[in-house]
Amino acid sequence: MDPVVAVAHYPEGAGHATRMLAVAQALEARGAAVHLAGGGPGQEFVECQGYDEFVPASVDYIGDYQNGGNLLRVLTHSVPMSGKRVLDYAGWLRRLDPDAIVTDDMFAAMAATLTGTPLHVLTHNSPHFYDAVVEEVFTWLLTKYQISSGEQFLYPSVWPACNADPKGVTHIPPIALEGDGEADPDPMDAILVPSYYSHGFDALERTLTEQGHDVTRVGSDDWESVPAMLPYLEAADVVVCSGYSTVMEAAVAGTPCVIWPFTDEQHGVSRVIEKTGVAGFQVEHSIPHVARAVRQPPEEPDFENGDDTAAEHVLRAL
Structure with missing residues (x-):
């Protein structure tokens, strides 16, 4: 059975x-x-x-x-x-x-x-x-x-x-949720994925757009819920996120990831990533520094699911 x-x-x-x-x-x-x-x-x-x-x-x-x-x-x-x-x-x-x-x-x-x-x-x-x-x-x-x-x-x-x-x-x-394979999003410069406890991502979106980037912000008025995020992270040149689940998804997607932490757990994860020198990730703590990292992102990560x-x-x- x-x-x-x-x-x-x-x-x-x-x-x-x-x-x-x-x-x-x-x-x-x-x-x-x-x-x-x-x-x-x-x-x-x-x-x-x-x-x-x-x-x-x-x-x-x-x-x-x-x-x-x-x-x-x-x-x-x-x-x-x-x-x-x-x-x-x-x-x-x-x-x-x-x-x-x-x-x-x-x-x-x-x-x-x-x-x-x-x-x-x-x-x-x-x-x-x-x-x-x-x-x-x-x-x-x-x-x-x-x-x-x-x-x-x-x-x-x-x-x-x-x-x-x-x-x-x-x-x-x-670990990342791969979805059903039907999604085929258009390429984008950056995708912003705030966590439930993040703030300031709307201001970050305005800053990056003013700098000429093609940006998608998950949770914005134009965003529609999707069954899985992985295809959208794969379509982006860089991911900006706070939560570790999105960090893992960016790793599986092979997309450079800028981490902007807010909660204690997010800050703790970020410290470990920085101390161990994991390729593909960069930690920043303000909109100007995140915007600079989007212009000059880290190398692509390489992980299996x-x-x-x-x-x-x-x-x-x-």
């Missing part, structure tokens, strides 16, 4: 969903029956790919703590909603009774422990990304828990193994 695999994504930002969608499709291509869950901004991408996912209670730690919030907001909103999210996931797993779950969602991982579901963690997170002590300690505890309770901890990265990586993870290539590798690891364990 074909294995049944649950695939759950974290609800903060759409990149979590597209990354896990890529793994889900790779699992399906190898004969697994896949069921998705997660919710949040990435839900529309899941639905664009024809899936009807389970949506547990939503959380937003970045919004509650980093993005204009505070610790009290975390304690009164994110924490109680986290408990409900775990219970929602646990009920879903009991009804589904899958052979395994693959997830980048800490709450789905906790639910897997509650239900005895074999757990495969797939995330790039590390306590070394965070400067705030509360975030660093929480991420350290979470990472230790996921490594000890999971069958494996798959770690998609554009950087080589280094001291910033948690101990016990398995490096795999970066890690979706197949992730699926092989999971199915081999089954």
Whole structure:
């Protein structure tokens, strides 16, 4: 009988969903029956790919703590909603009774422990990304828990193994959602891909346009949602983004990438990329510096897509 695999994504930002969608499709291509869950901004991408996912209670730690919030907001909103999210996931797993779950969602991982579901963690997170002590300690505890309770901890990265990586993870290539192959976008000088927590990309678009660049900004009034971003990143001469999911997609697309980070995790990822000297990426922190990097982009990155590798690891364990 074909294995049944649950695939759950974290609800903060759409990149979590597209990354896990890529793994889900790779699992399906190898004969697994896949069921998705997660919710949040990435839900529309899941639905664009024809899936009807389970949506547990939503959380937003970045919004509650980093993005204009505070610790009290975390304690009164994110924490109680986290408990409900775990219970929602646990009920879903009991009804589904899958052979395994693959997830980048800490709450789905906790639910897997509650239900005895074999757990495969797939995330790039590390306590070394965070400067705030509360975030660093929480991420350290979470990472230790996921490594000890999971069958494996798959770690998609554009950087080589280094001291910033948690101990016990398995490096795999970066992961990108490839789509159905029908998209054929026109060539463009630059594509701007803000994350859910970015700001200033509209001003950056105006600056680059005034400098004579042909620019596309994802999320602008002229932008229509697409099932997968990879064809559009491949059509651009350079990608400007904030989130690590788009960094991975640019790596797979082979398109030079300028990283403009905003959240603590984005700044942490950027520091690791800079320290390890990964070719194809450049980190900037202001509109003038980003615009200069678009005029003089880094070299093209060269990576394979890690979706197949992730699926092989999971199915081999089954």
